[in-house]
Amino acid sequence: MGANASTLLDDDITEIVASSSFSKDEIEQLYSRFQKLDRNGSGTIDASEFLMIPELAMNPLVPRIVQLFDGVNFKEFVRLLSAFGKNAPREARIDFLFRFYDVDGDGVVSEADVNSIFRLLVGENLDDATLRRIVRQAMLDFGAGLEALDGGDESEELNGCSVQCRPLTREDFCRKLQNVELDRILQISV
Structure with missing residues (x-):
């Protein structure tokens, strides 16, 4: 950033304002x-x-939040936080939410992704089978359909066929969140 990691130049500010x-x-x-967070002066936050x-200390989602922000420089930090700015476009908010839930980064939100997030929220207070049922219902409520599988640990039987929820695409997210006031939440x- 500019001449050194401790200086933010006017050109840097102008560029960051334009993209945030x-x-x-x-x-x-x-x-x-x-700069206060970057205690070792590396120019990134680990x-x-x-x-x-x-x-963040008491937030059960902190492991996922840290995954998103670990190793970011200032421009990346602002890019991630930009979804939370008062003037953030709706698309930026949806992109952040989608990225947050897409734990494995494969471009869709699967039952396994949602299970990871829910597990952070509930800790060890629910057994795996109960959590899997809750996640399945949440996915179905969010608009995911069921799809047949060849089997596996994550699938369940429905009328003699192994099924799991169809992963949610970004378009699914947009469609489902169209009436949610994200600017008040994020x-x-x-």
């Missing part, structure tokens, strides 16, 4: 916070530095 949902003042505030954020103040 944040104002110049917000970018400068985020940069100050980023998992241990990210875990120093007090607001927003941070800088």
